[in-house]
Amino acid sequence: MLTLEQVERVMGAATVAAEAAGVAMNIAVLDEAAQLKAFVRMDGALLGSIDVALGKARTSALFRMNTEAVFEFCKPGGPSFGLENTNGGLVVFAGGCPLIDEAGTVIGAIGVSGGSPDQDGEVALNAAKTLL
Amino acid sequence: MLTLEQVERVMGAATVAAEAAGVAMNIAVLDEAAQLKAFVRMDGALLGSIDVALGKARTSALFRMNTEAVFEFCKPGGPSFGLENTNGGLVVFAGGCPLIDEAGTVIGAIGVSGGSPDQDGEVALNAAKTLL
Amino acid sequence: MLTLEQVERVMGAATVAAEAAGVAMNIAVLDEAAQLKAFVRMDGALLGSIDVALGKARTSALFRMNTEAVFEFCKPGGPSFGLENTNGGLVVFAGGCPLIDEAGTVIGAIGVSGGSPDQDGEVALNAAKTLL
Amino acid sequence: MLTLEQVERVMGAATVAAEAAGVAMNIAVLDEAAQLKAFVRMDGALLGSIDVALGKARTSALFRMNTEAVFEFCKPGGPSFGLENTNGGLVVFAGGCPLIDEAGTVIGAIGVSGGSPDQDGEVALNAAKTLL
Numbered sequence: 001m002l003t004l005e006q007v008e009r010v011m012g013a014a015t016v017a018a019e020a021a022g023v024a025m026n027i028a029v030l031d032e033a034a035q036l037k038a039f040v041r042m043d044g045a046l047l048g049s050i051d052v053a054l055g056k057a058r059t060s061a062l063f064r065m066n067t068e069a070v071f072e073f074c075k076p077g078g079p080s081f082g083l084e085n086t087n088g089g090l091v092v093f094a095g096g097c098p099l100i101d102e103a104g105t106v107i108g109a110i111g112v113s114g115g116s117p118d119q120d121g122e123v124a125l126n127a128a129k130t131l132l
Numbered sequence: 133m134l135t136l137e138q139v140e141r142v143m144g145a146a147t148v149a150a151e152a153a154g155v156a157m158n159i160a161v162l163d164e165a166a167q168l169k170a171f172v173r174m175d176g177a178l179l180g181s182i183d184v185a186l187g188k189a190r191t192s193a194l195f196r197m198n199t200e201a202v203f204e205f206c207k208p209g210g211p212s213f214g215l216e217n218t219n220g221g222l223v224v225f226a227g228g229c230p231l232i233d234e235a236g237t238v239i240g241a242i243g244v245s246g247g248s249p250d251q252d253g254e255v256a257l258n259a260a261k262t263l264l
Numbered sequence: 265m266l267t268l269e270q271v272e273r274v275m276g277a278a279t280v281a282a283e284a285a286g287v288a289m290n291i292a293v294l295d296e297a298a299q300l301k302a303f304v305r306m307d308g309a310l311l312g313s314i315d316v317a318l319g320k321a322r323t324s325a326l327f328r329m330n331t332e333a334v335f336e337f338c339k340p341g342g343p344s345f346g347l348e349n350t351n352g353g354l355v356v357f358a359g360g361c362p363l364i365d366e367a368g369t370v371i372g373a374i375g376v377s378g379g380s381p382d383q384d385g386e387v388a389l390n391a392a393k394t395l396l
Numbered sequence: 397m398l399t400l401e402q403v404e405r406v407m408g409a410a411t412v413a414a415e416a417a418g419v420a421m422n423i424a425v426l427d428e429a430a431q432l433k434a435f436v437r438m439d440g441a442l443l444g445s446i447d448v449a450l451g452k453a454r455t456s457a458l459f460r461m462n463t464e465a466v467f468e469f470c471k472p473g474g475p476s477f478g479l480e481n482t483n484g485g486l487v488v489f490a491g492g493c494p495l496i497d498e499a500g501t502v503i504g505a506i507g508v509s510g511g512s513p514d515q516d517g518e519v520a521l522n523a524a525k526t527l528l
Contacts, residue, residue: 059180135307136307168314171300182300343514
């Protein structure tokens with residue numbers, strides 16, 4: 001089960017990485033059942049990316065994979081046309097990934113938004129690594 | 133009219149098939165009016181596919197055809213562009229099919245999600261056959 | 265964690281109790297994070313009580329108490345005016361209760377609807393006891 | 397303008413006060429435009445009070461007053477019958493209050509939920525004071 005102590009480590013790593021990238025980001029952390037655990041909007045982060053960060057974390061928690069991996073299913077010509085419209089709307093570009101503990105259990109997900117998808121994804125993946 | 137006894141036969145067949153495929157699945161059964169009749173989430177099934185299973189069953193009940201047949205109408209270049217956005221959102225890849233009784237009457241629909249669309253579709257079709 | 269085996273015991277007990285009461289009921293079982301695990305609509309149960317059963321189970325899972333206990337907070341003159349309008353709408357009359365395992369852990373919730381609140385509540389409580 | 401540094405002070409004070417009260421709480425902080433700035437769910441806090449905490453902060457930000465002060469307008473016999481149903485639903489019992497800086501400017505709002513309204517309100521008011 002995801003603890004606040006773990007979340008604070010993840011959030012700390014994400015904000016440090018965002019600052020290093022010079023981008024103000026929104027960072028959402030959900031538990032393994034996609035329930036909100038913590039959120040931070042860095043000063044100057046885009047308002048429109050609040051919902052994107054939450055959506056990335058939700059998408060990643062619901063499907064236990066990176067957001068860009070969900071895209072492989074619903075991209076043009078992919079096997080699951082329109083999957084992104086289920087569950088009240090998914091976010092299927094980089095920036096969300098599962099949080100996995102030392103034992104290999106998925107205990108939640110992080111969603112990051114504010115930079116390019118590549119930047120967001122790198123911040124999310126690096127932050128998630130702090131739990132390993 | 134779909135009875136609970138029929139639903140239990142369908143559900144039983146679907147879970148046996150899912151176990152045989154080695155995939156934890158969500159299985160939804162609706163009646164001919166697309167009203168929820170029964171639902172089962174197998175242990176370990178993806179949370180994100182709860183809504184997908186419900187959506188497949190709803191799509192199939194509303195249009196009395198397999199979900200992948202609805203895709204033929206709304207696929208790129210198809211005759212009904214955007215059909216998947218009606219009815220609060222349809223799910224138009226394999227895994228949903230009508231439930232038809234011995235007399236050939238559509239009495240409901242089943243939606244299965246958790247594996248690949250091919251796996252889901254096979255489980256749904258096999259489960260539906262138990263009513264024939 | 266709530267298993268399908270436990271859910272089947274709860275569902276079985278609830279439908280037996282509903283049949284004994286002579287009332288067709290809708291029965292919803294959610295996990296401890298309020299995610300749908302199983303649902304059954306008995307033959308003849310009111311369509312309008314599908315959503316009521318789901319709402320009772322959700323209310324009980326979210327607040328880890330019986331639905332009628334949530335009413336004590338939001339009833340006229342209670343301390344939390346309008347609480348029933350949060351979380352997308354709560355259902356705050358009898359028929360929902362937590363599912364608690366032998367170790368005393370809340371592992372989910374059941375919601376029952378179709379009879380009077382008293383009847384629904386009795387069925388829910390009796391079904392929940394099968395896990396103790 | 398509300399800064400993350402200020403939010404961290406408020407969040408820190410709120411969690412310390414919640415721990416002192418022995419209650420696991422959800423704490424939401426919004427800016428003066430009612431946009432989400434930060435959120436924390438303490439370990440063990442009720443899932444149902446996530447939405448309540450967000451709703452209290454939103455109500456307080458939108459009306460620049462304590463949530464229980466909004467109740468005076470919409471309580472039975474009050475001048476604004478049904479006000480609580482505007483804005484997508486307000487939360488009008490104690491636990492939300494404006495965040496005011498040294499200069500007397502409203503720069504956001506905090507919403508706290510998890511204990512009794514009295515407990516929540518005390519935590520919110522004490523946390524808000526750290527900005528004065």
